[in-house]
Amino acid sequence: MRSFDYYTLILYILGVLAIALVSAKRNSNQKDMFAAGRQAPWWASGLSGFMTMFSAGTFVVWGGIAYKLGIVAILINMCYGIAALLAGYFVAGKWNQLGVTTPAEYINLRFGKIGLHFYTWTMLLKKMLAVAVSLYALAIVLVALIPLDEGNFFRNAATGNLSLTWAVIFFGLIVIMYTMIGGLWAVLMTDVVQFIILTLVVFLVAVLMIDKVDNFDELVTTLPETFFSPTSGDYGWFFLFGWVTINFFIIGAEWAFVQRFLAVKSPSDAKKSTYLFGIMYLVTPILWLLPPLIYRGVNPNANPEQAYIMAAQSVLPVGVLGLMFAAMFSATASMVSSQLNVFAGVLTNDFYRPLMNPNASGRVLVRVGRIFTAILGLVLIMGALLVPIMGGAEKVVISINSLMVVPLLAPALWGMFSRKIGIKEMCIVTLTSFAIGAFLRFGLSIQSKDIDVLVGVLLPILMLIIFQRFSKNKVDKGWNAIEELRISSIEDLKAGEVARAFDTFPGKVVIVSLVICAIGLFFLTYMSNSGRMIITILGIGLLLISLLIHLGMRKMILKDKKL
Structure with a gap:
């Protein structure tokens, strides 16, 4: 990068921190800190949810698949949009009606203390590992763009670029700072700014790539015959169905997304935010996967994982490379900040307050929440630094986590609609599905995406249907607790339907x-x-x-x- 690229990046970082400082003034209690006081605009919540799906891996993984296999990568990402529309229709409004501050509060009421501990620590381990790997991937991609002079303290002598260790620490500390200072308001508003930067860069790269092509007919003849097929390789229609289903449960029940349903004013706003998220994912994959698709015809021998970066570098003028850097940082920072905020909220509201200080004031809880954000952030940085040491073990752990998505999230979501599903059924579904999936993948070494869909998606849903069908006349006690809270919350929403001053922030x-x-x-x-x-x-x-x-x-x- 050149000097002006660095100025662009520094300006972006200062802007993010400025938003955090302004947002900090809006945090007077834990509801403001972790649920934006239920006053977030629906469009900000929707764009934030859209950005939470992004990371540097989006450009590396999906850009690589687009480069290798063609437009099937676009269809895979459109599955997020279909899943979000379904989650908006069936789930988002119901979460908002509950009146809880954190999703863990719902888990505690619906599945009891055992369910709370099981979900919290499993989800925390799962997400912190995934986010640590994403932070590491971001550092790997971006250090190549930052050469440093010999003798610089932050320089890696072997590569001549910024040290990977310092890159992880530097990027991680920025995210920790703005999340810790500004809470969910900072997360939402920086996500909106990051959306603007990301959209600006990917649109510019796409348009410049199109403008660079002299003859599209000639370009098409250089591409593989299957490049324009909607399915390719392991990514068939059955996989796409499973991918929609998996992401329906992720968007509908994973805590970072649920927090956005809770942050808006009403159930209708929660639905609208998720619909916006869905529509964006039905449209934008065409835009940000177009460069690697075109680049395949320009340079058929490139490293697929570097295809997007190489395509961008081939067309971006001076100064915009720094904006590209900021966009890739934004993509990962959005996901990292979302997870830090939601788990700091859970630890503050559902563990610290009931167990250590039931009478804590709002200011105290905000301070404790910031401390938890800092602690989780430091653990995250340490995890990212350990990724190279973990080597193959890291891949094994991520494989185990992928087997837990639907088995873990489906019972939680099912419990919002069914009075028959309780902690016993949740444990049976989760542990049985995970055990069978782990045996097939690691015991029999079966690596098949169709098997993953059968065991990781259809099996837990089938088990829940069986429990629903044969558990006659059963009403789980957690259901009654949730219904009482829902009715009370709906009454509060109706009573609170008074005109509020328009928030210009x-x-x-x-x-x-x-x-x-x-x-x-x-x-x-x-x-x-x-x-x-x-x-x-x-x-x-x-x-x-x-x-x-x-x-x-x-x-x-x-x-x-x-x-």
Whole structure:
């Protein structure tokens, strides 16, 4: 990267920290810290959920599949969109109706203390490991872009670039700081800013890649015959069905997504946020997987995992590479901050408060939540640094975690709709499905995506259907507790349906971010020798969008004054 790329990156980091400092003023109690006071705009919640699915691995893994196999990578990612639409229709509103501050609070009521401990520590281990691997992957990809002068303390002598260890520590500390300071408000608003940066970069890369191609007919002839097939290799229709099902349970029951359902004002807002998330994933995969698809025809001998980065580097003008760096950091930072916030909330609200300080004030709980965020973040950094040491063991652990997704999340979600499923059924479904899956994968060494779908997806659902069918006239005690809370929460929502002053904070963050990005793009037109017209049009488009948002905000403020 050149000096201007570094300036772009530094400006992005300062902007993220500034949002965290402003957001900190909105955290007066644990509900603000971990549920945004149930006042988050539905669009911010939806975009945040969309960003939570991203990481540096998105560009590496899915970009690599697009480069190798073609448009099947787009269909795989569209499955997220279908899953999100289904979760929005069936699940999101019900979560919001419960009136809980954290998803663990629901688990405690529905499945008792055993269920709470089982879910919390299993989910914590599973997600911290996955996020640590993502942080490590981000550092691996990005250190290659940061050469340092000889003698620099942060330099790796073998590569001449930024040391991987320092990259992990540096990136990890940034995420810890803004999550710890600003809570869920900071997570939501930085996710929105990160969405703007990410969309800006991937759109620019896609347009410049298209502009670079002189003859598309000639390009198509260089691609494999199966490149435009909707299925390819191990990724058949049965896998796509299983992928939709898996991600329906992830989006509908994994705590980072549930926290976004709880953060908005009403069940209808929870649904709208998830619908936005779904629509985005039905549309945008075409945009951000287009560069590696085209690059296959340009350079058929590239490393698939580096295809997206190489495609971007081949077309991006000076200065935008720093923005690309920021976009990739944003993708992983969104996922990391979401997990830090949700688990810090669980440890604060569902363990510290009931077990150590039942009468803790809101300020105390906010302070404790920040301490837990810092502790979890440091554990995360240590885990990322240990990934190379774990070697093959890390892959084994991730395989074990993948076997736990539906067996663990399906009973939790099923318990929201069925009065017959309790802690006993949950344990049987989870442990049986996991044991059979682990035996097939590690005992018999069967590596098949179809088998994974059968055992990891269909088996736990079939077991739940059997329990539902043959557990006649049973009402689990946890069901009664949840129904009482739901009824009370619905009554509170109706009683609280009074006009609130329009909150301008989220809109102002978006407007300022759009204007800064537009100014940066206009400046780039003087720095680059190519793509000037495209960059200028994109900058003008950002200014027009910011103007429309400003006019919409003025309309809402005037409406409030009339009321």
